[in-house]
Amino acid sequence: MNPMTDLGLRFVRRPGPGGRAANLAALGATAVVALLVTFLIAGSLGLAHRSDRIGWRSADRADPATAIGAIDQTDRERVDGHPMIRLDLATLHQNELRPPPGLDHTPNAGEVFVSPAVAKHWSSLSKQYGVAQPTGVISDKGLSSPEELIVIRGVASISPDEHPQYVSSWNDDVMDSRMVGLLIAVAFGIILVLFPILSLVGQAAGVAAKRREHRLAALRLAGATRIQVLWLSAVEQAVLGLAGAVIGLVGYTVLTPLIARIPLGGGRWYVHDITASWWNVLIVLAAVPVLSVVSALIGLGRVSITPLGVVRGQTRKATSALRLGLLAIGPIILAAYGMQAAVVPLLIGIGFAALAVRVMGPWAVQLIGKTLANLANGPVALLAGRRLVDDPKGAFRPVAALVLSGFVTGFISVFMPSGDDDPSFQDMRIGVALLLALVFLTVAASTAAGAVGTALDQATPARALRRSGVPLRVIERSSRLAALIPVIGVGLPVVGFGALCGLALSGGKVITEGSSGLFLLIGQVVVGLVLVAVAGTAGAPVLRKASAN
Amino acid sequence: MSFQSPQPTQPQIVLSGQGLVKYYGEVVGLAGVDVAVRSGEALAVMGPSGNGKTTLLHVLAGILTPDQGEVWLGGERVDQLNDAARTVLRRRRLGFVFQDNQLLAELPADENVALPLMVDGVSRREAVGRARTMLAQVGLAAEVGRRPGELSGGQAQRVAIARALVGEPQAVFADEPTGALDAATGAQVIDLLVGAATYRGAAVVVVTHDNAVAARCHRVLRIVDGRVSESLGANR
Numbered sequence: 001m002n003p004m005t006d007l008g009l010r011f012v013r014r015p016g017p018g019g020r021a022a023n024l025a026a027l028g029a030t031a032v033v034a035l036l037v038t039f040l041i042a043g044s045l046g047l048a049h050r051s052d053r054i055g056w057r058s059a060d061r062a063d064p065a066t067a068i069g070a071i072d073q074t075d076r077e078r079v080d081g082h083p084m085i086r087l088d089l090a091t092l093h094q095n096e097l098r099p100p101p102g103l104d105h106t107p108n109a110g111e112v113f114v115s116p117a118v119a120k121h122w123s124s125l126s127k128q129y130g131v132a133q134p135t136g137v138i139s140d141k142g143l144s145s146p147e148e149l150i151v152i153r154g155v156a157s158i159s160p161d162e163h164p165q166y167v168s169s170w171n172d173d174v175m176d177s178r179m180v181g182l183l184i185a186v187a188f189g190i191i192l193v194l195f196p197i198l199s200l201v202g203q204a205a206g207v208a209a210k211r212r213e214h215r216l217a218a219l220r221l222a223g224a225t226r227i228q229v230l231w232l233s234a235v236e237q238a239v240l241g242l243a244g245a246v247i248g249l250v251g252y253t254v255l256t257p258l259i260a261r262i263p264l265g266g267g268r269w270y271v272h273d274i275t276a277s278w279w280n281v282l283i284v285l286a287a288v289p290v291l292s293v294v295s296a297l298i299g300l301g302r303v304s305i306t307p308l309g310v311v312r313g314q315t316r317k318a319t320s321a322l323r324l325g326l327l328a329i330g331p332i333i334l335a336a337y338g339m340q341a342a343v344v345p346l347l348i349g350i351g352f353a354a355l356a357v358r359v360m361g362p363w364a365v366q367l368i369g370k371t372l373a374n375l376a377n378g379p380v381a382l383l384a385g386r387r388l389v390d391d392p393k394g395a396f397r398p399v400a401a402l403v404l405s406g407f408v409t410g411f412i413s414v415f416m417p418s419g420d421d422d423p424s425f426q427d428m429r430i431g432v433a434l435l436l437a438l439v440f441l442t443v444a445a446s447t448a449a450g451a452v453g454t455a456l457d458q459a460t461p462a463r464a465l466r467r468s469g470v471p472l473r474v475i476e477r478s479s480r481l482a483a484l485i486p487v488i489g490v491g492l493p494v495v496g497f498g499a500l501c502g503l504a505l506s507g508g509k510v511i512t513e514g515s516s517g518l519f520l521l522i523g524q525v526v527v528g529l530v531l532v533a534v535a536g537t538a539g540a541p542v543l544r545k546a547s548a549n
Numbered sequence: 550m551s552f553q554s555p556q557p558t559q560p561q562i563v564l565s566g567q568g569l570v571k572y573y574g575e576v577v578g579l580a581g582v583d584v585a586v587r588s589g590e591a592l593a594v595m596g597p598s599g600n601g602k603t604t605l606l607h608v609l610a611g612i613l614t615p616d617q618g619e620v621w622l623g624g625e626r627v628d629q630l631n632d633a634a635r636t637v638l639r640r641r642r643l644g645f646v647f648q649d650n651q652l653l654a655e656l657p658a659d660e661n662v663a664l665p666l667m668v669d670g671v672s673r674r675e676a677v678g679r680a681r682t683m684l685a686q687v688g689l690a691a692e693v694g695r696r697p698g699e700l701s702g703g704q705a706q707r708v709a710i711a712r713a714l715v716g717e718p719q720a721v722f723a724d725e726p727t728g729a730l731d732a733a734t735g736a737q738v739i740d741l742l743v744g745a746a747t748y749r750g751a752a753v754v755v756v757t758h759d760n761a762v763a764a765r766c767h768r769v770l771r772i773v774d775g776r777v778s779e780s781l782g783a784n785r
Contacts, residue, residue: 376673377673378667378673379664379667382656382660382664382667382673383653383655383664386653386655386656386660387655389655391655460651461651461653461654463651464645464647464651465653465664466636467610467639467645467647468639468640468644468645468712469636469637469638469639469640469641469643469665469668470636470640470664470665470668471633471636471668474668
């Protein structure tokens with residue numbers, strides 16, 4: 001075996017003091033990434049599966065003169081207090097075509113097929129439909145969700161005055177209109193959650209980055225080539241990434257029944273709709289380790305180039321104010337295209353804006369750190385400020401996901417749907433809640449992993465400080481301050497920047513009605529601060545133990 | 550800069566340990582050590598690795614508590630203090646110099662030296678002023694704004710010495726302070742440490758493997774298997 005491969009595997013198996021905590025934090029963060037990526041892929045496919053089963057109900061592309069059938073649906077009827085779909089179906093020309101999905105035959109006039117949820121309440125509907133018992137029950141293959149309320153009724157004809165939909169097949173592969181809207185919303189959601197997730201990947205790969213930097217720099221100084229050091233890191237990270245991916249996949253599988261209960265797009269989900277397919281699993285098993293390795297290698301560029309500087313703790317190159325210029329690109333793209341634009345340019349605009357936040361974050365952290373250090377009169381603020389100036393990228397990394405979540409909430413706060421019974425508004429509300437849940441899960445994992453990593457990185461100087469008589473509380477308070485400042489100093493302006501991007505897209509109009517947007521923003525601030533506090537709690541025992549005598 | 554140690558006349562014992570025993574699980578770290586260091590005296594602690602030198606230093610400095618025995622500093626019993634009190638004692642009455650200087654990489658030299666004072670409530674302006682004065686005394690007046698990564702090994706160790714002395718400690722503890730330095734720089738550093746500390750009347754305890762370092766101290770205590778195997782006096 002290549003000696004560097006062997007060494008990389010050994011570092012995973014026997015990571016040394018503090019290494020186990022670092023590896024566990026990295027593993028946890030990677031597992032969350034894998035879980036989220038699996039969910040995003042499987043969830044999107046679930047929408048497509050659902051659409052495949054019910055898309056025929058939306059079809060309307062046949063010539064009335066040659067169409068084999070006509071359908072007319074309404075959701076004005078109610079059963080047990082809930083809206084129910086009634087779909088009237090008329091066969092216009094006798095045919096040998098397959099019946100609609102979920103039915104054993106195409107309904108003849110007078111026949112009624114019902115979903116299992118309607119069948120339970122048939123006694124209250126039988127008089128209205130004039131049949132004592134339904135002709136049949138629609139199977140899973142023809143329903144959007146296990147609890148869908150739908151009646152498919154065969155009728156002799158449908159008057160043109162009713163504006164029926166004309167179909168040339170009962171199994172048309174037209175996308176269901178509600179699912180189309182959801183898929184577009186999901187695409188936006190994926191873009192919005194993508195950057196926090198990528199930040200989490202970077203965080204997972206960068207847990208205790210300083211500690212690893214020193215170890216690898218020592219190897220470089222001992223004669224290892226740049227390629228050998230990078231290979232060793234790649235091996236170490238690939239193993240952790242793969243293990244994290246497996247844990248994430250297992251976690252997703254365990255959680256699938258719970259996820260299936262999310263009533264997005266008209267009711268709960270069939271578990272098989274959102275079960276990860278074999279190729280979904282393969283994508284996660286390949287992509288998560290690759291992303292982890294790439295993140296780790298990018299983070300180690302400095303070691304491979306200037307190992308001596310790393311070992312001696314020399315100042316990193318200051319980040320440039322030129323980064324600020326990036327902030328303009330996203331809003332300009334969004335304003336130029338507006339809400340009527342195709343999805344791709346909008347995604348590019350949002351992507352640029354989120355990228356700008358990620359890129360300018362360390363610069364802002366450095367600026368705030370410098371100001372804090374200059375104004376400090378006590379050791380806590382001085383230590384925190386100098387730490388931020390010394391390694392603004394390292395300080396921003398643990399909270400990048402949290403700051404980006406501020407961008408997401410700021411953005412969607414402009415578009416919060418109002419309290420309407422329209423199903424698409426309900427989908428939007430559930431979608432926003434789901435998006436925020438994903439983002440905050442990402443943020444929690446990233447912030448906690450970051451806190452553990454930071455604690456490990458600071459263990460050696462903290463130990464010396466404690467031996468010299470500096471109380472642990474001073475060290476802990478400076479660590480907490482160094483974690484909190486990027487969140488407040490960068491996170492809050494970023495919430496505003498997210499809202500600005502939203503307004504750029506909407507042409508300056510606030511779509512949100514009522515106070516839901518305000519609640520969202522307040523919620524973001526509260527969640528952000530709680531997460532930092534929780535992360536501090538996660539990091540404190542690690543710092544205490546790692547810096548103990 | 551060099552310091553002339555005053556010839557001690559009836560110097561008092563500042564630091565002492567009596568019957569010190571320390572266990573690490575089944576392993577004996579110290580097996581009954583008696584030691585006393587007078588004001589203005591430098592004691593070198595030598596011996597093979599893993600035989601209790603650093604354990605003795607940590608016990609005397611209140612970093613570890615002995616399982617048996619007593620530690621006294623200037624008339625106060627240290628080993629019975631709780632952790633918080635020992636922390637305050639280390640900060641206010643002791644100074645430390647470690648092998649790899651253990652300076653904070655983020656802080657410039659003057660702030661590294663000023664930090665213990667600031668932790669003790671001294672204003673930043675005063676703390677940094679005193680730190681710069683101390684740095685000037687160890688020959689680093691021109692380096693006050695440099696960070697540890699920008700200093701040579703010898704310079705960084707001088708900063709560590711300045712940090713150890715800035716609070717006017719009663720005792721200074723140094724664990725292999727020249728271990729990472731070449732012989733010539735090491736000699737300069739140990740002369741500076743012993744000279745500057747004893748000039749101020751502090752007791753100095755230096756753990757070292759290096760005979761040249763021990764030769765620059767007043768007395769040598771050799772520890773083998775957690776016991777004092779030899780005590781040699783009056784090198785200087």
